[in-house]
Amino acid sequence: MSLNDQLDKFKRQQVKCQSTLSSIASSRAAAPPLRRPVPAAITQKPKPPDGAKFSNDTERLQLINSIRKSPVGAQIKRVIDLLFETRQAFTPELINEACHVDMKANKAVFDSMRKNPKAHYDGRRFSYKAEHNVNDKSQLLSLIYKNPDGIAVIDLKDAYPNVMEDLQALKASEDIWLLSNSQEDIAYPNDFKCEIKVHDDFKALYRDTDAPSDMMDVEKELLKNGLKAATDTAARRAAAQMQGIPMNKPKSKKKKKQEISKRTKLTNAHLPELFQSLNATSSRN
Incomplete structure (x- = not known):
């Protein structure tokens, strides 16, 4: 066979091989991909044991159950706190949703809320009832000016949320004075036009009371009446003694009653009742 014949035969074999490869590739593309079998242990989800049912809301249900089994007073406080913090009106259904107190199912709570002095019930809704019906600083100032004898701060604390800041x-x-006594703070209007009536017996008691001249005696009297003294004279004297500073106790001085005589210089002639004794003495002489 000549060289040309051999070359033609080789070319025909190449064409045949190429067609075979093309047919194999087309047949693989049309066939679906092979999948490996997955073990049944992986595909099947484990089943929980019988009788073991858990809720995703278990903690919430436990909280609701504990609230509804709590004493009546605790449930009332929970409702009052809700009304105080929100300052909104709630129906029993809304109260149940907000704080889990079922007032429809618990008649004792419902009846106690209706009689509670801190709650107002209009027949349908509950709302917070403050001691004084004021809602802002201007109304607060007006209320204080209507009480020239003072109004207790404790009665104003629940008026509205930021009343203490106002x-x-x-x-x-x-605009006002905030003064403290031994028990509470009192708000007074800063208006000198306000007339404060003081009982005559109180005035007489104030005039007839003799204050001790020694501060230690003053402090003892304050302690007897349940008041705390702003000074500590005993400690101050002890510190002074340690430092060598002499501190003499004040001596009580008795006032000598001054009588009017002939030698008294009369400078208050417009008060004749002061000189009755002098005139009587002069007439006897």
Whole structure:
């Protein structure tokens, strides 16, 4: 066979091989991909044991159950706190949704809320009832000016959420006075036009009371009446003694009653009743 014949035969074999490869590739593309079998242990989800059912809301249900089994007083406080913090009106259904107190199912809670002095019930809704019906600083100032004898701060604390900040602001602007006694703070209007009536017996008691001249005696009297003294004279004297500073106790001085005589210089002639004794003495002489 000549060289040309061999070359033609080789070319025909190449064409045949190429067609075979093309047919194999087309047949593989049309066939679906092979999948490996997955073990049944992986595909099947484990089943929980019988009788073991858990809820995703278990903690919430436990909380609701504990609230509804709590004493009546605890449930009332929970409702009052809700009304105080929100200052909104709630139906029993809304109260149940907000704080889990079922007032429809618990008649004792419902009846107690209707009689509670801190709650107002209009027949349908409950709302918070403050001691004084004021809602802002201007109304607060007006209320204080209507009470020239003073109004207790403890009665104003629940008026509205930021009432204490408004009281301090009114004090800083000198619109009111905030004074303290041994038990509570009192708010007074800063208005000298206000007439404060003082009982005559109180005036007489004030005039007839003799204050001790020694501060230690003053402090003892304050302690007897349940008041705390602002000074500590005993400690101050002890510290002075340790430092060698002499501190003499004040001596009580008795006032000598001054009588009017002939030698008394008369400078208050417009008060003749002061000189009756002098005139009587002169007439006897």
